[in-house]
Amino acid sequence: MEMKDEPPTIKEGCFVVITRCGYSRLCPVVPGKRILLHKTVFYLDNLVGHSFGQYFEIVNKQLQVCSNTIPESVAFSNNLPDGLMSDSDADSNSDTEEANGNMEENASNQMVTCEELAEMKKKGTSSDEIIRTLVKGSLSFKRKSTFAQSKYVQRKKLKHSEYVLVLKPTIRLLADIFYKKNPGKMQYLRQDAFAMLLAKSNIYPGARVLIVEDCYGLISAAIVEKMNGDGICLQIHRGDQCQSKPCLDAMDFPENILKTFQPVPISLAFKENENEDNAIPIFTKWQQKLQEFEKGEFDSLIIASRFDPRILSEKLLSKIKLSGTIVIYSACIQVLSECFQQLRSSNQVLNLEIMDTFMRYYQILPNRTRPEMNGHVSCGYLLSGIVAE
Structure with a gap:
């Protein structure tokens, strides 16, 4: 019977590469050490014992391992969430693209208020659900071109997505x-x-x-x-x-x-x-x-x-x-x-x-x-x- 090598686990004192929304940082796993990555603060205490290459969600400034392999907000990082695509393609939607240039982005286009958003975060609502709610609550989203819709989702994901990917340091990652x-x-x-x-x-x-x-x-x-x-x-x-x-x-x-x-x-x-x-x-x-x-x-x-x-x-x-x-x-x-x-x-x-x-x-x-x-x-x-x- 062949023995399979166990995947390396994260230990206290070792180094990890934290990646979030295209931003990466090399961090030592030290209990109580405050980590700041692209305006998001969290701690690495809960990483010890887990395997490298996993997604974690930031909940109350602590990392919790994700149940699914790839979170939804990460999976559609360059695409629109299911069911939220505009009715016309980007190639043939010239009227929409022309109208999008004259469209003004302001707070009145968003039905979700700041209080509702804060309440969702207080209840521990996942970042996937928050992004979906913001997209559905946008009155101007359907009138945007496909390109503008994708950029809108990217901005919301960058602001509200709380998922990080923890990787083992490699020469290529360190060079980058x-x-x-x-x-x-x-x-x-x-x-x-x-x-x-x-x-x-x-x-x-x-x-x-x-x-x-x-x-x-x-x-x-x-x-x-x-x-x-x-x-x-x-x-x-x-x-x-x-x-x-x-x-x-x-x-x-x-x-x-x-x-x-x-x-x-x-x-x-x-x-x-x-x-x-x-x-x-x-x-x-x-x-x-x-x-x-x-x-x-x-x-x-x-x-x-x-x-x-x-x-x-x-x-x-x-x-x-x-x-x-x-x-x-x-x-x-x-x-x-x-x-x-x-x-x-x-x-x-x-x-x-x-x-x-x-x-x-x-x-x-x-x-x-x-x-x-x-x-x-x-x-x-x-x-x-x-x-x-």
């Missing part, structure tokens, strides 16, 4: 969350450029990887996951402690996999403190990791940092073995152009190339398929090459 939160602190490393960086780095189980990054630990987390406990991911960082690596912490790797991650301060790697009085105890603390760094013979060098890549590549190139790969990411092409010239003149790196990627999000809806109106045009550039003698 932190890029949307603050692309500048991610060095404008978008998901497509991130995927290209990993592909060019030639990461595999058992590899020795040398990395310098300032992307919330996203690249290090992806490498550690890829190596699956076999190999070394040695990261050079600023300061005495490796800080600002929430992506690595959020993945919650077991100890046998996390052991491959070995941070080393940049001051020790470049021997900036060797003449200071406190150098001996500091060196003893990092001795094993420094020995791995001095050993060299790394298969890959990855640089995605605020440091000047020309200086880093010059100092670290000798640590990469022959036929090893070097990948440098920067949001500025001028920096990579100068680094390209420096590496080419050294005659130590072959197959040098600078590349960029292009990605555009599309809205896919009936009769409304188009590119998203907002987005970042550039996501940075990659310089890659192969180390030779």
